[in-house]
Amino acid sequence: MRKFIVFIFSIAFNASMMFGLGFGWSIIETNNPKMGECSVDVFEGTDLYDFACLVDKQDVNGIKNSYSKYEGLFDSLESKGTDNKHVHLKLMHWAVGNKKYEALETLLVLGMNPNVLVEYGDYKLSPLYFALFNSRNHGINETDKFISLLLKYKADPNIGRSPLWCFTSAESVKGDLGKLKLLVDNSDINLEQYGYLDKPLFMILIEKRSSSLDLAKYLLIDCSINIDCNYFDDDGLKKKNEMTNSIDRIKFLSKDKNYKFKKNKDFLLILERAKSCSN
Structure with a gap:
């Protein structure tokens, strides 16, 4: 009987711990916008959908041929809301969040604005913020090339919510001195x-x-x-x-x-x- 009581107590304790961890994780998840692995279908029904599909496929020639037709929409048109707090993405943020490196490089070479912002609650987030926060989706090493590419094309780390916040709150880059130095050495970050x-x-x-x-x-x-x-x-x-x-x-x-x-x-x-x- 005693062993049975101990066993039941152990199950109850572990269950409460798992619930606590799960609840805590849900808070972490819901306190941050959905930044990666987001289908191109969020642009379906907008005037950018056809072009977004080219970006999704990383069709470099298609992007180059169609860029001028759509460039007036890049800074203003947003996707439908994602499934996490209905965040609306601009194409630059979507390309960064979905690891479309070749397409992103082509867009930046053609002149797409790397400093366009999207609103998330009381904050405005830049593509650079997305790139840094997205380390957990991109893979730690792969993130560096996205950050470097954005900084090369004059991404400003001082607009919107500071990407420094990621170093205190995003598990994937906490304590990552290399990424901090990458920002400091290649920008005028405050x-x-x-x-x-x-x-x-x-x-x-x-x-x-x-x-x-x-x-x-x-x-x-x-x-x-x-x-x-x-x-x-x-x-x-x-x-x-x-x-x-x-x-x-x-x-x-x-x-x-x-x-x-x-x-x-x-x-x-x-x-x-x-x-x-x-x-």
């Missing part, structure tokens, strides 16, 4: 964007992962970004016991018994920077 969600990247120190230290050290030591700032502009967004000042947060981590990297040499450099700025 590394000091503040706000509740578009937070400075060194705040991901709280993630307690070694790769976070790499990004933090790069930003604070190599890029010398401003460390003396408040995390929230609106304290109403502050969570209980959360550090609003960046310097205080870093000092807090150095004393946190659960923070396993507090003796790491990179973290000590970051802490030293925080101490020098507070004096």
